[in-house]
Amino acid sequence: MSDRHRDRSSDRHDDTSRDRPHAEHTRPDGVSDATIDALGKYSEALEVIEDARGSLYRFHRLTGTADLAIGEAVALFREAGHDAIADRIEGEIVGRNTLEGRWTFQIVEEYDDGYYAAVKASEQAVRDELVEGRRHIYEAEMKERERTHGSRHHEAWPGVGASRR
Numbered sequence: 001m002s003d004r005h006r007d008r009s010s011d012r013h014d015d016t017s018r019d020r021p022h023a024e025h026t027r028p029d030g031v032s033d034a035t036i037d038a039l040g041k042y043s044e045a046l047e048v049i050e051d052a053r054g055s056l057y058r059f060h061r062l063t064g065t066a067d068l069a070i071g072e073a074v075a076l077f078r079e080a081g082h083d084a085i086a087d088r089i090e091g092e093i094v095g096r097n098t099l100e101g102r103w104t105f106q107i108v109e110e111y112d113d114g115y116y117a118a119v120k121a122s123e124q125a126v127r128d129e130l131v132e133g134r135r136h137i138y139e140a141e142m143k144e145r146e147r148t149h150g151s152r153h154h155e156a157w158p159g160v161g162a163s164r165r
Helices: 033-079 083-092 104-131 137-146
Strands: none
Touching: 033 083, 033 104, 033 137
């Protein structure tokens, strides 16, 4: 195992068996550092895609909110006696497709059902094949290297009850 992935707990404090990661966050026997690195990078990519998906949903909500406000502006233009302007905005803008043939909900659905679903399923399949479906092994190993074993707020998981130092 490389120094980068070596458990440095012995360098800091004595460990107890309770202050270890849960099995679901440990690498199965025989899995190489290179495999963990690749899985970590794929997981990182999925996290970016999750963030992009959130931005797409934000885009969907903001565009819908704006469209409703434009509809309210049309009503206010009518009340102010500007029927021709209200008619023009209503005819050209209110209810308009955001992209060719699509409102934002259709964009979100296409992304969810296409690219997002494919990457999510692929990442899961790779984890199933290589590490028994376990998630975040790369991060869990990083946590083990970086935390101060035996110190409060550096526990392996909630409820360990590490001593206060």
